[in-house]
Amino acid sequence: MIASISIYPEEWYKSVHELFRSALIDYQIFFTPQEQADIFLDLAIIIKEEEVCFQGKLQDAARKTLNQKVQFHTFKDEAKEHKNELSRLLRIFVFEWMCEFLGRSFSEYGILSGVRPLKILHRCLDQHWRRDDILSYLKENFRVSSEKAAFLLEVAENNHFLLHSPEEAKRKIGIYVGIPYCPTRCYYCSFPGAILHQYEQEIPPFLEALQREISGIGDYLQAHDYLIQNVYIGGGTPTVLNEKDLLLLLRMIRENLNLSHCQEITIEAGRPDTLNTQKFYLMKENHVDRICINPQTMNNATLERIGRRHTAEQIEEMVIKAREIGIEEINMDLIVGLMGESDKEYQQTLKRVLALQPTNITLHSLAVKRGSVLAEKEGLRTISGQAEEIVAAMKKMSAALRQQGYIPYYLYRQKYMKANMENTGYTLPGKQCLYNVQMMEERQTILGLGGGASSKFVFPENWTLTSFHNPKDPKSYTEHVERCIQGKLDNLKAFL
Ligand code: SF4
Missing domain, CATH: 3.40.50.11830 (Rossmann fold)
Known part of the structure; x- marks a missing residue:
């Protein structure tokens, strides 16, 4: 119609x-x-x-x-x-x-259609509003449903204590390092980086440029007493790097950035087919304390359909290996709404994932992203029956996670989500990922280094921000790395 x-x-x-x-x-x-x-x-x-x-x-x-x-x-x-x-x-x-x-x-979200609905709540919590007043404010001013308002407040309360005061925000920052390569493209992904075809031609020049950027920014941060609170190595799939280059990357981070105040280093190890024992040892020896091993689903037929070259069994094997080597904090991403899946598959996935006892589970509701194979094949639209099924499944899975002791601690929304819901990060108490909170709530300056990395410069006086984006295409990043360094330095100087 x-x-x-x-x-x-x-x-x-x-x-x-x-x-x-x-x-x-x-x-x-x-x-x-x-x-x-x-x-x-x-x-x-x-x-x-x-x-x-x-x-x-x-x-x-x-x-x-x-x-x-x-x-x-x-x-x-x-x-x-x-x-x-x-x-x-x-x-x-x-x-x-x-x-x-x-x-x-x-929509249970009423008129809220932004990516970060919690920002409104944090402003209320900053001013010590009473819980009832916050809930009424959401309902009356934004038409948020009672159930969703209570959920949003719960999530905001679970991370508000991690946000910086204006004074802290002047000095404490986060670092994002982007490795924009993946072994294959997932069906639902609009990731604009690159599929790695010719390792020897592509990776060495990219890492050389990254080395220049990390050392250029690292020198400035040290000279101006910035404190790095967290480092997140994302992508793409950073673990497409072979052992030699993964070590090179981890060393260049440790040697060029002052990590003496760093509370957390995370690697997105999204695909188990890019992992092995030796890489886990390298991570452990270089103080990586959190990794993300993301199944999306534990149903092998779906994994094949969405273009991932691994099985659910490989996921299990890698989580167990990481633990044996001493990496305790593991996040696993799940997606509700993948084609061909319904309640039976969601329940099976959740059961197998919970059996692995990850410290964090992120529950995504499928979003049809422009530029993804999914959008090309199915268009950006969805159908109402499908949306209702996803809403019901998300609620059921959320209840199951709570029963196992997980609490929701950050959330965000995306455009074209199939069910007008949200993506929610769940954690076992005390295992929150600092980077995820800081990145979502935008109360910390985060410097993005590497391909496709975005930087956000936060002004604590009124919590506004400006952004700077490195090129998404790795070749273009490599060619323009000096401009990427200068752009960030110019923004940092605006703070002084
Ligand atoms: S692994 Fe992640 S970044 Fe890479 S194609 Fe799949 S969803 Fe996109």
């Missing part, structure tokens, strides 16, 4: 298009006129002096019905100029309009 939506003035499109998209999942949505559409929606925002009027008109061509909704708001002078408040009111108007059209609520 097709929905043709027109918004006047167009500048308000940004505020509401995500809401329309998640409400009308059974429709292909066009924001340009479509004569053959099944439904036509017109939204007008008319601002006059101290009053704003929202007008919605919805024509259902098949049912030959016309639904109109009009709402007025009066502004005090200062609020009239406040675009954010206007946007919030408009989103509430659209949310309620769409709920009326569908005859049900389409």
